[in-house]
Amino acid sequence: MNEVFRLDFKVRDYECDLQGVVNNANYQHYLEHTRHEYLEHIGIDFAKLADEGTMLVVKRIEMDYQFPLRSRDHFRVDCRLERISPLRFGFVQNIVRLPDMKPIVAAKIIGTSINRQGRPFLPPEIDQAFSS
Amino acid sequence: MNEVFRLDFKVRDYECDLQGVVNNANYQHYLEHTRHEYLEHIGIDFAKLADEGTMLVVKRIEMDYQFPLRSRDHFRVDCRLERISPLRFGFVQNIVRLPDMKPIVAAKIIGTSINRQGRPFLPPEIDQAFSS
């Protein structure tokens, strides 16, 4: 449970807005992509689950913006899973610029798992993967 | 078949990039949204079709960029359908700035309809809607 997963990125120019820095919403994309890569790493396929009717959904997100990323910046996003309750899990995530490790964003995401009807539903494979 | 459908928009700041103008890819979003609104207008539900396994897909797009849109600009996107063959249809689309009608983008999009297996498939309701 204490494993920290890390993924490295480089800013793409289209992710920057007219202030010349990465648009705020794009940090959510970086965080989401890192979570999905982490899930793949532990054997969970987000798209396949969606196709089968199990939705991993975000219930709450908190993000502290510490410093903006700019065109061409390299950065690292990490992801650490915390089981909060049988049906709630948290992801603690940080974005740091590379190579100087300057803090960019600190985030906490609370998620859950539902079925097509919107009811709480946790498939055994996720329950197991998130407990190991 | 000669009906021209029109939809008005306003630039959202997050659609602009570090050059201070709307990012090129976003014009494709404007064109797509206008096509989908046009389809809804003639009784075709893009998302419902996708859910049922019929995909309306773009095969080719040509876009001429005539002048850039900026923050706060108002603009109009139009859409005119041309049946090219039983399984191919074209959309002629233009974007003009409002209120001065300055040409922004001229585009031609060629689309077709396929099933989940990627094979050509045109449901009767689309065939009919596109023929009227």
Next chain:
Amino acid sequence: MNEVFRLDFKVRDYECDLQGVVNNANYQHYLEHTRHEYLEHIGIDFAKLADEGTMLVVKRIEMDYQFPLRSRDHFRVDCRLERISPLRFGFVQNIVRLPDMKPIVAAKIIGTSINRQGRPFLPPEIDQAFSS
């Protein structure tokens, strides 16, 4: 200060992801666009300020996801400004589906104003607009 600004939208299909609902990051776009329209409404031009070197920046965002929006949904985003300190301001924002007013997202955004060097800087026109 207690004025509530409201803006109505309709979901665009490209804003939905493979789960068939609006992608989480796009709600941040809706919130941002509403804030910028609110700023324009009270006489503040976000893009012009950026061009002149004054950046209105988000420091922290909290979002509770209550229910997802789907293709074609209509929705309303509101925005209420709260002055937190001379250099910090908060925006309380809600997204509700139309016409049934179902709660979709509840958000709180903390922002500040900086100059090109990243130092706190509040132009008098913003100070005045945010105090009235």
Next chain:
Amino acid sequence: MNEVFRLDFKVRDYECDLQGVVNNANYQHYLEHTRHEYLEHIGIDFAKLADEGTMLVVKRIEMDYQFPLRSRDHFRVDCRLERISPLRFGFVQNIVRLPDMKPIVAAKIIGTSINRQGRPFLPPEIDQAFSS
């Protein structure tokens, strides 16, 4: 001039839409990012040029969509520069899926270079880089 530049990517889930495949506009993002990386590779900084008032702009884009990318797909985008005239340059670009090299998109992009006033303007460093 005949050098072919290549960049490898992996599909991010947020780039897929409700059809379960990469949204059409995102291929433009992939193409643009690859062009900008190519420009960086030959010593041209797109964002710095924009900051100094020289805009490299797209005048025309043609894209043939051959097959869609899906969640988790790996793919390669290439970029080959062709000087069309003193002030016009073309980029021939292809997207292929990895590792099977299945053709995904074939594109041709025509660009030019303008100054802040929108007038044709080619800085010597670009002229030289594009001639070598």
